[in-house]
Amino acid sequence: MAMKVALLGCGVVGSQVVHLVDEQSEELAARIGTPIEIGGIAVRRIDRARGVDPSLLTTDAMALVTRPDIDVVVEVIGGIEPARSLILAAIGAGKSVVTANKALLAEDGQTLHAAAREAGVDLYYEASVAGAIPLLRPLRDSLAGDRVNRVLGIVNGTTNYILDRMDSQGAGFTESLEEAQALGYAEADPTADVEGFDAAAKAAILARLAFHTQRVTAADVHREGITGVTAADIASAKAMGCVVKLLAICQRSEDDKSVGVRVHPVMLPVEHPLASVKEAYNAVFVEAASAGRLMFYGAGAGGTPTASAVLGDMVAVARNRLAGTSVAEGGHDTGLAVHDMGETITSYHVALDVADRPGVLSKVAEIFARHQVSIKNVRQEGRGEDAQLVLVSHPAPDAALSRTVDDLRGHDMVREVASVMRVETFSD
Amino acid sequence: MAMKVALLGCGVVGSQVVHLVDEQSEELAARIGTPIEIGGIAVRRIDRARGVDPSLLTTDAMALVTRPDIDVVVEVIGGIEPARSLILAAIGAGKSVVTANKALLAEDGQTLHAAAREAGVDLYYEASVAGAIPLLRPLRDSLAGDRVNRVLGIVNGTTNYILDRMDSQGAGFTESLEEAQALGYAEADPTADVEGFDAAAKAAILARLAFHTQRVTAADVHREGITGVTAADIASAKAMGCVVKLLAICQRSEDDKSVGVRVHPVMLPVEHPLASVKEAYNAVFVEAASAGRLMFYGAGAGGTPTASAVLGDMVAVARNRLAGTSVAEGGHDTGLAVHDMGETITSYHVALDVADRPGVLSKVAEIFARHQVSIKNVRQEGRGEDAQLVLVSHPAPDAALSRTVDDLRGHDMVREVASVMRVETFSD
Missing domain, CATH: 3.40.50.720 (NAD(P)-binding Rossmann-like Domain)
Structure with a gap:
């Protein structure tokens, strides 16, 4: 039969x-x-x-x-x-x-x-x-006796191709997108890819599986695409020993009561295994309590x-x-809810064009402090009218970081906020 | 119940x-x-x-x-x-x-x-x-409708740790082994790891699963450890844009009639995903006809x-x-036999200390040609008595390459064979 x-x-x-x-x-x-x-x-x-x-x-x-x-x-x-x-x-x-x-x-x-x-x-x-990457079944079956804490995925080949070109060739977004279109890596209407819609759908699926909660849908995923990523962002990332990747991130909250699910560009240390995922390849990095760090890599489309x-x-x-058997899914739901992006704990990289005058750093630091965001490191580049202040924050609620950047934008000592991007951190 | x-x-x-x-x-x-x-x-x-x-x-x-x-x-x-x-x-x-x-x-x-x-x-x-890497079940289940052509694995964390130290710190084998022992990455008697016995057992298991042949046992695996890897080998690899890794390689023969299974040090291009596997991490790279290239990465021990x-x-x-069900394995055996290492198609990197005299290269090339091994590229370093000739062969049967090296060793124009290592090649 x-x-x-x-x-x-x-x-x-x-x-x-x-x-x-x-x-x-x-x-x-x-x-x-x-x-x-x-x-x-x-x-x-x-x-x-x-x-x-x-x-x-x-x-x-x-x-x-x-x-x-x-x-x-x-x-x-x-x-x-x-x-x-x-x-x-x-x-x-x-x-x-x-x-x-x-x-x-x-x-x-x-x-x-x-x-x-x-x-x-x-x-x-x-x-x-x-x-083709065997990923969902390993998450569901092989890690069945484990506890996933965070999933970070490069799940959209088009955006990875574009960011990889920008990184390796110093090209701008538009130019890299056109190259991706010419090579068939991006569609004529690239919205679903470059605005992160495709990655957001995948993030919802990954979160559901990883945290055994049926509640997550694409609408719950905070989504930012890569159209705003500039050659200056990429250069700023390089100066910090980082690359820029569009990541789908699913993370359990510290108190274990909710999960955060988001898609946005991230500065990632070059030593991280995800950083070496080139061209249109996909990879999903999983942090589990017992299994430790795992990564699944391969062709994401085709x-x-x-x-x-x-x-x-x-x-x-x-x-x-x-x-005569079947594998039921979703029968034992943890019921973990999705928390807002504002409550998600992230770190920001901020590059500010400022006038090189005494008191600038103290003013900037005061704005960070006002929102209870502490600064991890500061670096000043250039002098005089071309001075740039590059700050990386310690982890803080995203809403506080976002308000910090708003205040910096409004301050008269800051000529321009040249680059803002989240930095993903990894413990050893 | x-x-x-x-x-x-x-x-x-x-x-x-x-x-x-x-x-x-x-x-x-x-x-x-x-x-x-x-x-x-x-x-x-x-x-x-x-x-x-x-x-x-x-x-x-x-x-x-x-x-x-x-x-x-x-x-x-x-x-x-x-x-x-x-x-x-x-x-x-x-x-x-x-x-x-x-x-x-x-x-x-x-x-x-x-x-x-x-x-x-x-x-x-x-x-x-x-x-902890979910690997065997994906190979068995998720790739059940696919056809695996080659598997390359870093399956021993101790040797990867040692080679990574040698690469990143220019240290010698003995020094790196001692460091690994002090940190608990290597045992007091490191033989099973550094001589490749551990990796060979895993290679046999991988080959059986990947090619659906029950015939492969540890005794069928060609095995070379890393005790012979020198700082000069690592430097020579670097000069070629490569790193040295101990790989377990399972490969289907061109005529699809047999498989080769081997464990030995390999020079691998730095761009390859396996090259960025650091410290004691493991990773297995799979090349399948439909799924393309996949990699599974994570902690290999603990x-x-x-x-x-x-x-x-x-x-x-x-x-x-x-x-009331079970998953039978080995019931449908392809019966693929294991061929000898001599018949396995590999490429060699050979560094020769030679006197910088007219005719050396032609003599060396003649020895390669005698065994029907063609040369992919040659580079000469240094001059006079310190000259070194670095050659990389095109793929050829391992036995022919091995005989070529024997003849080079015996030739009076070659003062010393400074480094011999296989180079793994990847099509795009």
Whole structure:
């Protein structure tokens, strides 16, 4: 009895899934314990699907996902609807589901997981974050006996490519974006990537898994993109022995009562393993109580890597199905809430263009003190009218740091706030 | 009904497992679906075990592993016997097994896996390679639909620490080893680490999993340690933009008919992600056909990280047991054989002290050509009596490269072969 798969979507990833299932059929059968077979492929327009057996194609996705002979539904359409309705219908009909849909999981993962739990079927989604990197299942399974304290991820290849170019070639943002577009690393409309929307969806998924809380959605994620990152920021980071990365950060609060989830540019020490993640690669760094520091690195996008992750999930859910079991998620919720960005403890790097006059530093220090932000170090560059004061704060609530910067902007001794960026710190 | 665990061994890892099971009991119960409980602990001497409930202790390990109320046996004794007999007895009595025993798995994994398959129980061993890094299950499960071509691993923290010191401080091997010993990174008798025995056992386990061949044992692994690595080698690597790492390398042959498994020092480009693995950290780099390049990074040793990996496995096998299923391994063997080191395709870096006389290079090139080894690049350093010729070969069978070096050693124009090391190459 073959395991029958319904495929929703036949674009770059979908067609690659079909290709791999075909190419690896013997090996897959051996690893699952029974052959796997594509039973149908739902597409929007039949005449557009290429390279697949035409007799498998249908435009009636709803009929396909509820067809009695289908065991597993693989969704690679993306977007919220009709993906959500189709997945819920599939689950309702007792099918296990594999999806790569980060937007849907970030927005409404709770509903999907609850439906899967109730129906006793699997909902796997390894491909939704960091492409081919086996990350979600290790977080869920291998660290099941551990306690995650912080997750820091480079989860968007486009922005990493742009920042890497800016760092290695001293190029500006616009120039680097254009290069990324020319090479196919960035889309014509790069908003989802450069404004951090893509990373924010992934951050929500990571936070949910790492902290076992179903409450986090994309809307809970504080989000800042990289469009404001300047060549001066990158140079300032270099002077401190840092690189600039766009990170998705999920962190447990000190009192263990809530989590903070955010996406923004970060200055990161060059010695940190995340700092050496180049080009469009992704990597996720996990700090766990027992396991210590872990990092998972690999290709974050692309049809073949994503299809590889989908295939890994297909094998797992097929095996579970054959064994008559399923892995429920979200049944034991820690209920940890998400706290505001203002309450998140961060550190700031601030570069100020000031007049080199006696009393400037004391004025600046007074403004920091007013908001109870203590200064970790100060460095002065240049002299006279070109003087720049570079300060790094100790960790403090983000709201206090933000108000400090507002006050600095308004002060007449500060000609310009040349660069503001958060600095991520690591204990040894 | 609690899931009952028998623990074999109560040293650094074992006592930490007891501690974590105790500390995380609620969370573990939630994740498994039933409470987990230590039913007994086998030790060699009862008066030596500390910090655990004395009523759990026994010196009769064989009676413990076959006790009817035990579900899962966790073996953290290490070594071949009595571990093997105890694990086989446990499997024979229908228990699932979690082990951290790399030596045993490398020597006789085939017997253990066959017994587990036959009995329909789990045999999990995440902790045996690279400590807390979730690596073996991702290789087995997430890449189940993929095809691994090469695995390169820094799997021994002691040697990585020593090589990192030699690189960063220009120190010699002996001095760096002594520092590692003083800091507890190396044992008083460092043979198992510095001669590559530890890494070779892990290489065998990795090769078996990556290529789905049960045939590989530790004895099949070509092994060279780092005792011969000199400050001159490190300097020579630096001059080429490389660092020296002790790597475990498992590679599929070009014709896909066999695999090569080896442990030896390697010159690696500084841009490669493995090059930035510092101190005693471990990392395993995987090249797969669909997933592309992946890296798994983390702490490779230590009681708590290892216990974390054991705990992750315990949760998995307990869940499987509750669901009445198990994951068989080795049932579908590719049967790939291991080829000799001589047939393995490698590249050499060779530094020769030569007299700076006309004709030296042509003589040296002739020796390379005699063994059908082509030269990728040559660089001459110094002049007169201090001249050094540094050559890097194109890939060739290791036996041919080795014979080339032998001939160079015997030639009267070569005063000394100052450095010989393999260079690992990466396609883009």
